[in-house]
Each structure stands twice: as C-alpha cells, then as structure tokens.
Amino acid sequence: MEPVIEVKSLRKTYKKRKTKELIQAVSDVTFSVNRGEIVGLLGPNGAGKTTTIKMICGLLIPDSGTITINGQNNQKKRLKSLRHISAVLEGNRNLYWRLTVRENLEYFAGNRGESKKDVANRIDELLVKFHLKDKEKELVNRLSRGMQQKLAIAVAMLAESDVILLDEPTLGLDVETGYEVRELLREIVQEYDRTIIISTHDMDVVQDLCDRTIIVNKGKIVTDDKVENLLRLFEVRSYTISLSALLSEKQQILLDQKFPDYKYTPDTIGSKLEIDLAKSEEIYDLFDILKMNMTPVESIDRGTINFEQIFMKIVKGEQQNVLVQSS
Numbered sequence: 593m594e595p596v597i598e599v600k601s602l603r604k605t606y607k608k609r610k611t612k613e614l615i616q617a618v619s620d621v622t623f624s625v626n627r628g629e630i631v632g633l634l635g636p637n638g639a640g641k642t643t644t645i646k647m648i649c650g651l652l653i654p655d656s657g658t659i660t661i662n663g664q665n666n667q668k669k670r671l672k673s674l675r676h677i678s679a680v681l682e683g684n685r686n687l688y689w690r691l692t693v694r695e696n697l698e699y700f701a702g703n704r705g706e707s708k709k710d711v712a713n714r715i716d717e718l719l720v721k722f723h724l725k726d727k728e729k730e731l732v733n734r735l736s737r738g739m740q741q742k743l744a745i746a747v748a749m750l751a752e753s754d755v756i757l758l759d760e761p762t763l764g765l766d767v768e769t770g771y772e773v774r775e776l777l778r779e780i781v782q783e784y785d786r787t788i789i790i791s792t793h794d795m796d797v798v799q800d801l802c803d804r805t806i807i808v809n810k811g812k813i814v815t816d817d818k819v820e821n822l823l824r825l826f827e828v829r830s831y832t833i834s835l836s837a838l839l840s841e842k843q844q845i846l847l848d849q850k851f852p853d854y855k856y857t858p859d860t861i862g863s864k865l866e867i868d869l870a871k872s873e874e875i876y877d878l879f880d881i882l883k884m885n886m887t888p889v890e891s892i893d894r895g896t897i898n899f900e901q902i903f904m905k906i907v908k909g910e911q912q913n914v915l916v917q918s919s
C-alpha cells in the first residue's frame with residue numbers, strides 16, 4: 593500500500609529566547625502512514641509530538657529531514673501538499689468564538705465553486721453526524737468544551753482533505769464526551785476514507801481507535817507497531833503466579849537478580865508473584881528458582897495488561913531492544 597505520509601529523518605531544535613539554550617525537540621524521526629490508517633502518536637510530556645505534528649502540517653520548518661504528503665514534498669510543493677491535510681491543533685482554537693456553529697462551518701466551507709445548496713447540504717450532514725444540529729445557532733463561546741471539540745473536527749472534515757491531524761482531541765473532556773469523540777473519529781475513518789494521526793495522552797484513544805501506535809520519547813521513536821501486536825506481546829510476557837508457600841530469602845535474592853522488576857506479595861497462607869518475562873524461555877529460570885525449595889505452585893495466569901501499563905513499560909525503556917521499529 594502506498595503511504596499517504598512519509599516522514600524521513602526529521603529534526604527540530606528550539607533555542608530558548610532568554611537563555612539561548614538549545615532544545616532538541618525532535619531528532620531523527622522516520623515513519624510512514626498508509627491511507628485509511630489511524631495512527632496514535634504517543635509519548636510523555638515534552639516528547640516531541642506537537643512539534644512533529646506542526647512540522648507535518650507546515651506550521652514549523654524542520655532543521656533537516658523530509659515530509660512527503662501524497663507524494664509531494666511539503667516544503668518544495670507547499671500548497672499542493674498541504675491541500676491534503678487538515679489539522680485540529682489545541683482543540684477549539686481554530687474556531688471563531690463570536691460566530692455561531694453554523695456560521696463557523698459556512699465560513700470554513702469557503703468558496704470552492706460549490707452551489708450554496710450543496711454547501712448547505714454538506715453542513716447539515718455534518719451537523720447531524722456530529723450531534724450539533726440543535727446547537728447550530730449557538731455562539732461557539734457558549735458551547736461546552738466537548739461540543740467545541742466536535743465542531744473543530746467537523747470543520748476539519750469540511751476541507752475534504754485525505755489526512756486529519758489531531759492534537760489531543762480528548763484533552764479535558766469528560767468520560768462520556770471522550771467516548772463520543774472517539775466514536776465519531778472511528779466513523780469518519782470508516783465512512784469517509786480518511787487517514788488520521790492523533791497525538792494523545794489518552795490510552796483509551798489508542799486502545800479503542802488506533803490501528804498502530806508510534807511512541808516517542810525525548811524526540812526519538814521508541815516503538816512503531818500495531819496496537820494489537822503490542823497488547824499480545826505484553827500479555828504473553830506478563831505472569832501472575834500464586835504459590836501456596838512463602839519464598840525463602842535466597843529465592844528472593846535470585847529473583848531480584850534475574851527479574852529486577854518482579855513484584856512479590858506474601859500472604860498469611862501463601863504468596864503471589866507478578867513477573868514480566870523478556871523472553872518466554874525465561875519461565876524455565878523462574879521454575880528453577882521455585883524448584884529449589886519445591887515451592888508449591890497453585891496457579892499460573894497470563895496477566896491481563898492494558899495499554900497504559902504497556903506505555904509505561906516502553907517509555908521506561910524496559911523493552912526497548914525488542915520493540916524499536918518492530919513493525
């Protein structure tokens with residue numbers, strides 16, 4: 593499949609105004625996105641997500657590297673390439689607060705040679721889809737944050753560009769509205785054949801919505817893989833073992849050496865071990881340690897793991913060697 597977006601060896605350094613200190617916000621970032629994919633750009637604060645998004649939509653110029661959108665270099669063929677992209681940055685900022693919902697949509701629909709009736713029909717369709725029909729005459733500054741966010745996405749849809757970039761689309765939304773926005777985004781991809789890149793801290797967005805996730809940390813990509821692959825990979829490695837005895841001190845020292853991040857919970861009648869294995873063969877090392885004292889094993893469960901825990905593990909660097917660019 594041909595990629596819609598190709599980002600190669602991207603770098604961006606900021607210079608702090610007062611101290612003149614250089615900050616390497618993005619260093620050597622390379623990835624591509626295929627048509628119809630929803631890709632989550634994930635990372636801790638300051639990882640370089642917004643900088644990357646801003647470079648893709650042409651708001652920032654990279655120090656080096658290239659960005660190609662539908663085969664067009666976004667610096668050499670600026671207008672042609674940027675026509676394929678809409679961006680919703682910092683949520684509701686790209687709306688006119690003193691215009692109504694409908695007026696905003698009319699304004700952004702602009703003059704593209706369509707008849708007034710066609711524009712009105714398209715706006716009506718979006719108002720219904722985004723559950724904003726009964727708010728069409730409301731001023732934007734009177735809307736809730738969730739409604740403003742939905743309107744901002746509807747505005748991005750109007751441009752009919754192939755790619756929509758979203759920076760933190762669920763930030764500050766309550767659980768219900770966050771869910772509603774996620775559902776809308778899913779429908780957009782399915783019904784309108786759009787490609788979406790979402791920068792987010794919201795693990796539900798990644799787990800529910802994204803096909804793939806690119807995790808960045810300190811300006812570099814640490815993981816680029818399908819969400820289902822990561823879930824499977826970590827589920828296989830994460831074990832909870834119930835024992836009907838306590839572990840000896842020697843056993844605990846050996847576990848410490850072999851599995852530094854294991855968790856041991858002694859109880860009155862037994863104990864519990866929670867352990868992540870870097871390779872599945874390591875289970876035999878674990879059994880060797882348990883066998884030393886013939887510690888009786890009551891049950892072994894493969895741990896369920898959510899995306900938040902996976903993210904923490906990856907960002908902490910525990911699984912780095914295995915995961916970098918594994919897709």
Ligand SMILES: Nc1ncnc2c1ncn2[C@@H]1O[C@H](COP(=O)(O)OP(=O)(O)OP(=O)(O)O)[C@@H](O)[C@H]1O
Nearest residue numbers: 606607608615617636637638639640641642643644
């Ligand atoms: N205009 C700027 N001038 C100086 N430094 C900046 C500027 N914008 C961002 N930075 C710095 O660049 C780094 C990357 O910032 P960026 O906003 O891209 O990260 P992010 O992953 O989007 O973070 P967050 O999740 O907190 O929004 C950070 O260290 C940030 O402080």
